Amino acid sequence: MAKYKEMYKQSIENPEKFWKPFADKVFWYKKPEKILDASKAPFYRWFVGGVTNTCYNAVDRWVEAGKKDQPAYIWVSSETNQDRIITYGQLLDEVVKFASVLKNSGVKKGDRVIIYLPMVPEACIAALACARIGAIHSIVFAGFSTESLAIRIDDAKPKVLVCADAGKRAGKPVPLKSIVDEALQRAQFKVPVVILLDRGIVKPEMVAGRDVFWKDIVAKKGGDKVECEKMASTDPSYILYTSGTTGKPKGALRDTGGHLVALYTSMETIYGCKPGEIYWAASDVGWVVGHSYIIYAPLFYGITSVIYEGTPIYPDPGIWFRIIEKYKINRMFTSPTAFRVLKKFDEKFITERNLSTLKVIFLAGEPLDAPTWEWATRVTKNIPIIDHYWQTESGWAILTNPWGVEQIKIKPGSPTFPAWGWNLKVIDQAGKDMPDGEKGFLVGVPPTPPGCLMTIYGDDERYDIAYFKQFPGFVYATGDYAIKDKDGYYFVLGRADEVIKVAGHRLGTREIEEAILGHPAVAEVCTIGIEDKEKGQIPVAMVVLKEGKTPSDALKTEINNTVRNNVGAIASVHDIKFVMKLPKTRSGKIIRRVVKALFEGKPLGDLSTIEDGTSVDEIREAIKGMGENK
Numbered sequence: 349m350a351k352y353k354e355m356y357k358q359s360i361e362n363p364e365k366f367w368k369p370f371a372d373k374v375f376w377y378k379k380p381e382k383i384l385d386a387s388k389a390p391f392y393r394w395f396v397g398g399v400t401n402t403c404y405n406a407v408d409r410w411v412e413a414g415k416k417d418q419p420a421y422i423w424v425s426s427e428t429n430q431d432r433i434i435t436y437g438q439l440l441d442e443v444v445k446f447a448s449v450l451k452n453s454g455v456k457k458g459d460r461v462i463i464y465l466p467m468v469p470e471a472c473i474a475a476l477a478c479a480r481i482g483a484i485h486s487i488v489f490a491g492f493s494t495e496s497l498a499i500r501i502d503d504a505k506p507k508v509l510v511c512a513d514a515g516k517r518a519g520k521p522v523p524l525k526s527i528v529d530e531a532l533q534r535a536q537f538k539v540p541v542v543i544l545l546d547r548g549i550v551k552p553e554m555v556a557g558r559d560v561f562w563k564d565i566v567a568k569k570g571g572d573k574v575e576c577e578k579m580a581s582t583d584p585s586y587i588l589y590t591s592g593t594t595g596k597p598k599g600a601l602r603d604t605g606g607h608l609v610a611l612y613t614s615m616e617t618i619y620g621c622k623p624g625e626i627y628w629a630a631s632d633v634g635w636v637v638g639h640s641y642i643i644y645a646p647l648f649y650g651i652t653s654v655i656y657e658g659t660p661i662y663p664d665p666g667i668w669f670r671i672i673e674k675y676k677i678n679r680m681f682t683s684p685t686a687f688r689v690l691k692k693f694d695e696k697f698i699t700e701r702n703l704s705t706l707k708v709i710f711l712a713g714e715p716l717d718a719p720t721w722e723w724a725t726r727v728t729k730n731i732p733i734i735d736h737y738w739q740t741e742s743g744w745a746i747l748t749n750p751w752g753v754e755q756i757k758i759k760p761g762s763p764t765f766p767a768w769g770w771n772l773k774v775i776d777q778a779g780k781d782m783p784d785g786e787k788g789f790l791v792g793v794p795p796t797p798p799g800c801l802m803t804i805y806g807d808d809e810r811y812d813i814a815y816f817k818q819f820p821g822f823v824y825a826t827g828d829y830a831i832k833d834k835d836g837y838y839f840v841l842g843r844a845d846e847v848i849k850v851a852g853h854r855l856g857t858r859e860i861e862e863a864i865l866g867h868p869a870v871a872e873v874c875t876i877g878i879e880d881k882e883k884g885q886i887p888v889a890m891v892v893l894k895e896g897k898t899p900s901d902a903l904k905t906e907i908n909n910t911v912r913n914n915v916g917a918i919a920s921v922h923d924i925k926f927v928m929k930l931p932k933t934r935s936g937k938i939i940r941r942v943v944k945a946l947f948e949g950k951p952l953g954d955l956s957t958i959e960d961g962t963s964v965d966e967i968r969e970a971i972k973g974m975g976e977n978k
């Protein structure tokens with residue numbers, strides 16, 4: 349691993365020298381004067397003085413280089429039985445039209461635009477149109493429900509919201525416009541313009557003076573030849589809200605130049621892409637993987653990206669592998685959950701397909717267990733299955749096998765080594781290094797590399813506290829537990845905070861708790877994630893009802909519906925237990941560790957560490973209560 353080691357060492361010891369050659373590979377109107385400005389730590393700024401445009405790098409650059417007839421996106425919908433190839437030339441045309449629509453709707457550089465769309469090409473077109481005019485997009489996962497959308501609207505205060513009548517999941521319509529209408533009513537901020545993509549799935553109600561159909565507004569306002577806005581490298585490009593330890597999501601704010609250079613570098617050095625290839629990230633544009641590896645990175649690299657609407661098992665579990673065969677996919681990126689779902693079905697769905705074009709499959713989003721890794725390797729006839737680890741905040745890999753530089757021996761269950769610029773350590777709560785092989789908190793010694801979040805939108809203090817004030821010393825807290833083995837391989841063990849990962853989707857237990865507390869019968873609640881074979885983790889809740897309220901299955905359903913309506917179906921609570929009391933410390937803090945052990949039927953562990961004897965009684969009472977109400 350000499351090559352990796354040498355490059356990695358340089359990325360830590362001399363980041364300027366490491367990143368400059370990669371920065372030289374993207375297009376700048378004006379080249380950066382300084383690679384890294386660390387003077388206002390922890391607000392690291394990359395490629396300072398550089399002027400560029402993300403949309404130019406993704407689209408115009410390739411049209412000007414003679415690639416106008418090459419596919420930029422291949423859209424496949426197994427939900428609506430459609431597919432569509434969009435060449436770079438066609439994409440430029442559509443992006444310019446929508447940029448013109450946004451401009452003529454009053455959107456200026458720095459203004460926000462919320463995109464609440466299912467997996468349709470228009471989601472990417474709208475994002476690129478924002479990038480073209482320097483507007484900050486905030487894509488909200490179209491599985492999120494009213495309250496989640498309303499919170500994001502109030503935080504981002506968008507000039508325009510782009511949505512669709514509906515999406516579809518496993519053939520069933522998922523209405524979106526009605527959620528938008530309700531969210532807009534709940535939000536304090538009044539969004540002046542709503543652009544609706546009418547897919548003909550459900551009949552949308554239109555609000556006069558505010559709502560307009562995509563087709564109509566493009567015809568009316570899409571005619572200007574809008575050029576790319578000249579953006580400073582340090583100008584923000586997008587906000588992506590993610591769950592944290594409080595109920596309010598964190599708006600991770602991405603820069604322009606760091607994002608561009610980091611993603612370009614990852615395509616070459618991590619994924620090992622080559623010109624002319626087809627890259628398929630089977631994720632959703634509402635998550636960070638979709639931002640980085642559906643919308644942007646393949647286009648920054650001038651290759652073809654697949655936009656897929658559907659699940660891995662609809663209409664049957666062979667669908668993904670037929671797509672790989674039909675479109676000759678070269679590199680794929682998805683989540684371990686997808687393989688755990690596929691594992692339940694006949695492996696012939698996979699083994700009978702010709703996957704000869706597929707060179708590698710990358711997985712991320714949650715721990716990849718060794719049995720799933722082994723199964724996936726076997727059924728794909730030894731296609732390398734590469735685990736890598738990252739998060740919304742980082743925007744690209746933190747731990748990875750640098751496949752494009754050197755193919756390092758895989759240890760199942762490990763996302764291998766630190767990515768460029770990530771000076772990682774495993775420490776204890778006091779900030780001391782853990783010995784090899786022992787569990788601790790995974791942290792990064794600053795600076796954070798290019799592409800990592802600039803701040804939390806509108807809240808520099810929260811950024812500083814959430815990421816840099818969690819441990820003594822000055823380190824970036826990933827929020828995860830990890831172990832480093834004696835060979836330097838890392839194993840990520842899951843979140844050390846109140847965040848859970850359900851089928852790779854990141855959720856805050858606080859968000860779910862706040863939704864449950866919204867139910868009139870609920871007095872107190874504690875939500876945790878427990879282990880699940882297929883989804884990795886699933887949320888469950890312990891609920892204390894108000895005086896006079898009686899536990900029942902009907903009440904459980906009602907409470908769960910509150911979660912589904914306020915957060916979204918992905919947060920659906922798997923099990924609710926009614927208890928008399930929650931296990932707490934004297935200071936009133938719920939002891940989640942004990943709640944988790946109760947739910948998982950595991951030993952409660954050492955209760956003597958709890959300071960106050962009465963809280964132990966409370967725990968016992970809770971166990972008794974649980975038995976009574978089960």
Ligand code: AMP
Nearest residue numbers: 712713714715736737738739740840854
């Ligand atoms: P998100 O911000 O939604 O991408 O979620 C990030 C979190 O997902 C991380 O902090 C980890 O808890 C988890 N995660 C992502 N990739 C991996 C991986 N390869 N192995 C273990 N956990 C992962």
